[in-house]
Amino acid sequence: MGDGSSLCIPTTQSFMINSTAPPSFTWGVLLYDGFEVFDAFGPIETLNQLVRIRGYENQTMKIIAKDLKPVSSQDWKGRAKFGQSVVPTHTFKDPGPVDIVIVPGGKSMDPEGTEQAAKYLKDHFKEFKYVLTVCTGAGIAAESGILDNRRATTNKQGWKFMTPKGPKTTWIAEARWVVDGNIWSTSGVSAGTDGMLALLQAIYGSAIADTIVVGMEYHRNSNGTPDPFAMINGAEDVKPSG
């Protein structure tokens, strides 16, 4: 179909917003050269929309990288002809407090940047309320060890390259996103936006998620399953090997 007629579209009736003071968080977005722009800016857009809602303005965002130089989305090995550069606000060495971390992926990323990101995740994991991985960002999280003994998912095209990074992880193929404890892992690229909306719904309720969806005019996937891209790419569940 693909015409939007059968999708889950909230109506204006759903915009009743609870009057109790909602929690505010410091959101950290990890960046490294070669990051995938949609992985990062899908979730970021939902937060840019969130802070426009009365009573929800008091969020903070940190863009965290290995240094304060602009981070390029260009394929780290330089095979792509172009990329876009985003200015970070903090470094992995001294980002200060962060409540919720977003870990985007990419096709070919700067290993120094992703190594520092993995170390940051490992060293500070106990401080985080939630971690959301997008696409191959789950590979970075797996390398940090935080996905050990958890269920997770990742990009379906890169399935065979990503899942070995988490030998103690149960990798779920048929999932747009997977929740295990406070770690939300999402599938490839655009799945991050759906997973992020589900996380915001879990935190703030469906009225807020709906308000963001309407603000973005977004045809949301509201359920974590099924995921047709698993079948398209022949991705199958992977059990822990170690």
Next chain:
Amino acid sequence: MGDGSSLCIPTTQSFMINSTAPPSFTWGVLLYDGFEVFDAFGPIETLNQLVRIRGYENQTMKIIAKDLKPVSSQDWKGRAKFGQSVVPTHTFKDPGPVDIVIVPGGKSMDPEGTEQAAKYLKDHFKEFKYVLTVCTGAGIAAESGILDNRRATTNKQGWKFMTPKGPKTTWIAEARWVVDGNIWSTSGVSAGTDGMLALLQAIYGSAIADTIVVGMEYHRNSNGTPDPFAMINGAEDVKPSG
């Protein structure tokens, strides 16, 4: 539904790519403080995916702004708590050749930046093969005059504020995107990604569009109509007034 099960998902059978040399373009993305990140990075992501496909690498991208300082997505009037900064590559005064222009919108944009963008569109319109507007970017295009005597659409939440900017335009409410000649106008925020995929399909064919969609794991809206967000926001067609 919203579970993705009824959406238009291409199968691997559709990945036959034509072997004739495809055209390469210089893509220009216009930015101004207060731009909406998803308006810009949805279409940009499709191009970042395009240049990964063998034979389609030779595209060029220019990020064009009023000067070379990083452009912030933060609400220009400073009401939002944060924004993200993107580094431009060219200025409106001297961007050099551009074939296809992407005009994102925003909720509260730097008037100096959008004025320069509108002048740039007006002065160089004859050189462009295509123009794609996203969201309130149609307001900038309308102010430039390039939407005069054309059919177009724009953001549905901002419908009543945007449509008066194009008094000689026929504004179509029930549309995810509208094509009139070489101008593709899309509805709010995420509609830009669908419109951009439709434009890429028009240029390069459905196999390329499908490859990008699978690369993004994107649940695409393949049709320009219907648009449930028109009804949600009470947007109705507006005929030219002048």
